[in-house]
Amino acid sequence: MKLSEIIKHVQGKVLNPDVLIDYEIIGGCGADLMSDVLAVVKPGAVLLTGLCNVQVVRTAQMADVRAIVFLRGKQPTREMIDLATQENIPLISSRKGMFELCGRLYCAGLHSFETNMNGTHE
Amino acid sequence: MSNTIQEEFGRKGRPITDVDAQEITRIEELSYDLRIFEVMSREVFSLSSKQTMRDVIDLLRIRRISGAPVVDDGELVGVISTEDLMRALTQNDLESPIRKYMAVNVITVKSYEPVVKALETFTRTNIGRLPVTNENDELVGMITKGDITRGVLVAIRKDYKEEEIRRYRVRHLFEDITSDRTSLTLRYKIKPRDFVNGGQASSHIKRAMLRLGATAQLARQCGIAVYEAEMNLIIHTTNGGILRVQIEPHRILMQTTDDGPGIPDVNKALQPGWSTAPQEARSMGFGAGMGLVNIKSCVDKMEIFSGAGKGTRLMMEIHLRPNEKFMASTEGTQKPGI
Missing domain, CATH: 3.10.580.10 (CBS-domain)
Structure with a gap:
């Protein structure tokens, strides 16, 4: 699914359009705990999160997350937007909640990019 | 002119x-x-x-x-x-x-x-x-x-070429230097409770790895491991600590050291979900007791030396697979001039 389609599905607003590239994104991950993201997300995912601080951007950078959707109308700070722009990570803000957005994207054909935890990695 | x-x-x-x-x-x-x-x-x-x-x-x-x-x-x-x-x-x-x-x-x-x-x-x-x-x-x-x-196009192409040459040089750093054992050490001082800048050192480390020619997968593994370790220093230590990464052609050694407060029961700290992190860390998305578990899954070997009232030393090691090595090993091959 193209990032532009994802933005449409989540009714999102792009906060740093300068780095917006219409990537093909095949998976998503939803989490508020950054350790969970680091533990389960596969490279190249779109991250949906209710957490809104600079560590979300850092986590995305470390875990090769392609784009971040902030839920429930959370507004990232200038520092977060600048950092994300520097790291070429598009930030998207949506007024909808986690359950609804994960559902919408999943129904639209976006795969889960969360690894099942069974004590081992990959 | x-x-x-x-x-x-x-x-x-x-x-x-x-x-x-x-x-x-x-x-x-x-x-x-x-x-x-x-x-x-x-x-x-x-x-x-x-x-x-x-x-x-x-x-x-x-x-x-x-x-x-x-x-x-x-x-x-x-x-x-x-x-x-x-x-x-x-x-x-x-x-x-x-x-x-x-x-x-x-x-x-x-x-x-x-x-x-x-x-x-x-x-x-x-x-x-x-x-x-x-x-x-x-x-x-x-x-x-x-x-x-x-x-302008010619100038841009020149810029690009210079960048390519720079990249090439860095990537072949290990090949260009002859020694019995070459390693590159990156060292960062991490301040306690510095949540705003948390992850900056790890970000530099990941970028350095990619510049040196690491595969995306390897850079990601190292990045996640040092990021969790860096956050641990920020969350738990009294006076902060040192994050040190030693890059060698065949392995990556990552280490954090601090001077306290120490972990009274290391085995407990290794259990998924066990945490002593304050609310501040949790509000940043950390402190859920998954840090060490995550690190363990990213590295080949992890060891912790600690105790109540002592400092903590966390050692992490990744052995590079043949396709990940920064160079074809020169050990055992001809060494010019020796």
Whole structure:
């Protein structure tokens, strides 16, 4: 699914359009705990999160997350937007909640990019 | 081009404020950096004002250009272009001298001025080609928008090539240095409770790995491991600590050290979900008791040395698989000069 389609599905607003590239994104991950993201997300995912601080951007950078959707109308700070722009990570803000957005994207054909935890990695 | 003028108008002398700088893209920057003499056409086909409009047709057609400067006795007296030629054609007046149709108020640019000056002149005057003169007002070239485009493209390609060479050099760092054992050490001081800058060191480490030619997968594994370790120093330590990464051709050693408060029961700390992190850490998305578990899954070997009231040393090691090695090992192969 193209990032532009994802933005449409989540009714999102792009906060740093300068780095917006219409990537093909095949998976998503939803989490508020950054350790969970680091533990389960596969490279190249779109991250949906209710957490809104600079560590979300850092986590995305470390875990090769392609784009971040902030839920429930959370507004990232200038520092977060600048950092994300520097790291070429598009930030998207949506007024909808986690359950609804994960559902919408999943129904639209976006795969889960969360690894099942069974004590081992990959 | 004399040296003094190049120095006077040199690239270093351009005053640009920080605010400007943020807005400027590389292409805009180049239009200030590049001088007109660097992109102009030096081969100038000029005519004399006494020649006829028919001569203009011949010159423009043979040289495939759309205009030419008119020079009498070494002095630039006008410019003749296809529009002037069309006027002569509609009058059926090709035998008249150029003087009759040429534009006389010639707008020129100086060879030592930045390219942006020519761009501004193009926009202001709606003229498509400008004669270029030197500091003695002598005609030294012509400049068109096409010349500028070409010049900028060449400069960008040069930039790109320099970047490629830099990348290549870094990537072959280990090959270029001969020793019995080469390693590169990155060392970062991590401050306690510095949540805002947390992850910066890890971010630098990951970037360095990629620059050295690490695979995306390897850089990611290291990045996640050191990021969790860095956050642990920020969350738990009394005085912060040191994050150290030692990159070797066959393995990556990562280590954090601090001077307390120490972990009373290391085995407990290794259990998924066990945490002593304060609310502040949790509000940043950490402190859920998954840090060490995550690290363990990213590295081949992890060891913790600690105890209540003591410092903590966390050692992480990744062995590189053959396709991940930073170089073909020189150990055991010929060592020049030994």
